[in-house]
Structures are given as C-alpha cells and as structure tokens.
Amino acid sequence: MNTQKDNISYSAQDVIIPPEQFVLPTHNSDGDPIPPMTSEQIYEFDTHGWILFPEVITDDDLKEMQEFAYRLHHDPESLPEHERNTLGGPLQKLIDHPLVVSLLNEFTAHPSVTNSHCYGYTVESTTLFYRAEGMGGFGPHNGNGMLRFPGDVHYYNAFPGKGYSPHTRVVWELNEVKKGQGGTLLVTGSHKSVYTAPPEIQNPKSDIWDTYGCPPGSLLFFTEALTHSANPWTNTDNDRMAIFNLYSPVDSGYARVYQPHPKLLESMTEMRQTLFRSRYVVDNSKNTD
Ligand SMILES: [Fe+2]
Known part of the structure; x- marks a missing residue:
C-alpha cells in the first residue's frame, strides 16, 4: 500500500523495513577483523542482558593500559592535555576493539547509518572509575526495558530472532575483580521483566543480584535497560580500575555525544571519528573510503 505525504511517495515496505542492503563493518578502524558473535554469545546477551569476556587484554598491552590509567588517575598533569582522558594513549x-564492534554490530548498530567504514552508533560517555576500598555507592536503576515509552533510551527491543539494545554499556576491568567485592551488580533478565522489582532489590546482598569475578583485562557488556548498580569496593588487594564506555544510537540518545579533545579527534582515523558524529539518520553514514 502506498501513502502520500508532502508529495513524497512511501510504500509500506519503505517505511517498515530498513534498507535491504546494508553493510556492517567487518574490520575496525585499526584494520583488525571483527569476529562474529557465536550463537551462544548472542543467546546469552539477549537472554541475560549481560555477558563477560574474560582476559581479552593481556601481557604487555594490559600492562601499558594499566600504567596509563593509573597515571591518568593519580598524575594527570604528567600527560599532554589532549590525552588526559580514557581515549588517550593506549x-x-x-573504544572500537573488535569484540566491542562485534557485539554492537549485532545489538546496537542502526542498519541505515552504518557501512563498512562507518559505525552504526555513537559514544555517549567514556570514564575511568578508579575505586579504592569503600568507594562506590549502591544505587539500583533501570530494568523493565521492554516497557519504555519513546523518548527514553533505556529500552530493549526483542523480536523473534533479533534483539536490539540501543543503549549499551561496555566495561573494561583493567584490574582483577573478586566476585562480590565491588564489581557491578546486575539483575539477570531484568531488561525483559514486566513486573516492578520487589523490595529485595534495595538489598545489595539479596540473591536477586548477580555479579562476576574476572582477571585483569576482562570485558563486560550489559544493556542499560537491565537493572544494575554500583557496589562499594571491598577488595583490599587491588583497587578497581575500570573504563566505562557508553554507546548510544545515532538517531537519539540520553546525553550529548561525547566530544573528545579536538586535537585527539583530529589524530583519529576517519572511521574512529564516526563514533563521535552528530546524531541524525538521513545521510549520516559517512563513506570514509
Ligand atoms: Fe547505569
């Protein structure tokens, strides 16, 4: 059925279905191949609302990142001004590690604003959470992601064979996390729950909460539609050193798109720069060939 509006003709297919031909990046901005998620990983993220990849960064790479993050927290003045942030140095x-692009391609990318050299989402925030003993406050939020009205980006869409998480959190744990000693708390499956959370949600020790332990260099994803919370850090063997990155749709978002220092942005490849572009849909898939 065709409809007529403002002298533009739309067919039902044009309106409902995204472009038939779209290409997701198969390589990241460093030219590294993107591993497709396995069906088990896709099922786990969709069903649980979160997934952990242990020990993604190791050896010298990890050491370099730990040293930079430590310096960023304790001695930022020793870094050039444009590098004093979580996009600096190593x-x-x-921000576009192959595993990150892999999950975001599957669950977050907007098909009509992506191509092989342009990411289908933007970065909303990137922050270093450095926590010593006692730091970090309990504060449950979100959940019921299937029931959000338009205008609230903390939603999750699920259709037969496809999940969509527009607002996706990516956490890099650069130090070890001991289970139950300050890692993020998550209520598994709550992004799809349709009931209000019970009073037990206010108790961080309740079995309703899940959490994780992981070696340094591990990678955690969760949909912001999930009920989650920070938790005071109690591990006295090492501090928490976690980079929290938040990705949002290209056509909408919760806060503004993150703006890197201009000098830093300029130094990035054109493909990586697409993570920081303005939010709109029409003609917003840059051909960076
Ligand atoms: Fe949150």
Missing part, C-alpha cells in the same frame, strides 16, 4: 583502541 586506551584509545578499546
């Missing part, structure tokens, strides 16, 4: 490559 940390920059985490």
